[in-house]
Amino acid sequence: MAQLFTGFALTLQALAMLWGAAALWFRLPWSTRWRRLVVGFWLLAALALLLLGLQGYRMALAGQLGLLAGLWLWWFRLRPTHDRPWADDVVHLATGEVDGNRLTLHHVRNFEWRTRDDASVRWETRDYELDRLDSVDMVVSSWGRPGVAHVMVSFGFEGEDFVVFSVEVRRLAGERFSEMGGFFRQYELAIVATDERDAIRLRSNVRGERVSLFRILMSRSTMRSLLLAYVDEANALAHKPRFYNTITANCTTLVYAMTRSIGAGLPLDYRLLVTGQLPAYAFKVGGLWPGHSLAELEARGRIDEQARRAHDAPDFSWRIRQEVPGWEGLGGDGRPNHEAAQESP
Template identity: 50%
Template sequence: MLVAALWVAGMLAYQLPGPGWVQGVALVAWGGFALITIVAVARARAGRWPGALFAAVLVVTGLWWLLLSPRQDREWSDDVAQRLRVVSFDGQHVVLDNVRNFTWRSDDDHDVRWERREYDLDQLRSADLILSYWMGPMIAHTLVSFGFEDGRQLVFSLEIRKERGESFSALGGFFRKFEMTLVAAEETDIVKVRSNVRGEDVYLYRLKGMTREQLKGLFVSYLGEARKLDATPAFYNTLTSNCTTIVYELAKQIAPGLPLDYRLLVSGYFAEYARDLGVLTPGVDFATLKARGRITDRARAAGDDPAFSRLIRVGMPGVDPETGR
């Protein structure tokens, strides 16, 4: 009953429309009633009718939760305003619309650029796991960056689709507060904004052990996710549909035996999970991979240098020092 009461409270806090005081009054009223009901039921003292009312509220709230629908037509924040679109894909060549290439000076001061890009998947040469720590060592945002023979990088990132003025809440993610979107972006946008503008601590690890076909398969899996989200909106879920679980789900398509692990939820330790799977640079201990993979200082030093992607990879195990590939 306590868990159920907390879930109803979350729905009231994150989904009840109106000004903040309305949610406050509703939470106080519900909290008082839930506490009285739980005590009454626990003591078997006149708990029948309060218990029945409690159950009715729970059912109504469950229906409310089920009837919530994700949308594509809200007033979105600039950085998630456009949906990634697969214009064409013939199995080798792909054309993408709305690849993000912003120039960031601050979160509120940026040049907005959504661009069309073409890629030849036969030229795919690498994939890098990026972890950006924004709330202590246990929580990181997970991204995957694909490298091409011509030196270009394309980063995929599953993110909440924020409305203007809205900010992320891990708790809100349990209550269908946010839609989700798949962003494809330049590293000079999506990596640099985290390291250089938002002050996050960013780590990069070269993924090893994939054949060319598996590397291509992982990229194609992201295209499939982009098509799904472009056609049908979906809710972000902190537990089941977040930036880390999507990497796991897509990777599982090319390696079905991937085990479940608590580090899929405690995303700050996802690199250790990748290490245990044997997909990081072999022959190098994890402490070294992590130390040399910390790109925060290199990203800040690179600044607006057009060689940003190569410079942040200097000294990384498994990476060619001349080309960054």
């Protein structure tokens, strides 16, 4: 029994030291060369202490605990900040305020993307009439990694205006996203409001990703509550920065938390963590447009080809929705048949 306990303790210590190596690699603000040196020293020290522990030296355990205590002291003193050289597309965070029936959003991104790193930069202030809010769509973009996708929410105002909210990593200029880095406080969190052409065309037309759109079954009062929950969350984030986390603070878990905050009794499910499976979760809880199987919703909700064909068309948002369940009220000219298109509960 003693040997079993010792083996278990040494295994936990080894895993803790490996976690420490990853934390140092992803979070130290130094060059690759210096990070390699520090992580190499850390792993050598961890291996030496582990071997000493296997030989029964109690001081080895004290040495490991000392190293981990120093690491945790540094780790828990890390603080997110708004003051860094951000990439152009996340240099501003969305904020908003409500005056009666009017919502004003500041820093709405409306870029014209040429490549994934080059765009005509436009940040705008836009007004929306809340009593015209009549649709909510979930937009899911994937790029070939099993189970991994980015999820956005688009709010529609009588088919004439659409604004997309996207929970993203706040990258530095020239920095690429790493799912592993998202576990180790490498990025701050961003809530970005964008024009629909910006958010969708970036992913479908520029990055070549697979993009799907699902109309959400939701009452108008709940739509309004969800939109204002996004605004409140964005304002709070602009006031107090937070770290992005691949599991606990990402594009899915924050939406889930906001939906729960407005009274939706949504169950916990593993698919909340496997973002590519979120449509299946929404279908399971009855959140997608009724009268269709999940396979049909996924097949008819695929919009990346329509987005590439529409590209600069002024009625872009209607063109990409022409075959999507819940949007069958589109006229033959690509404009809405409002009576049919607005038959939402």
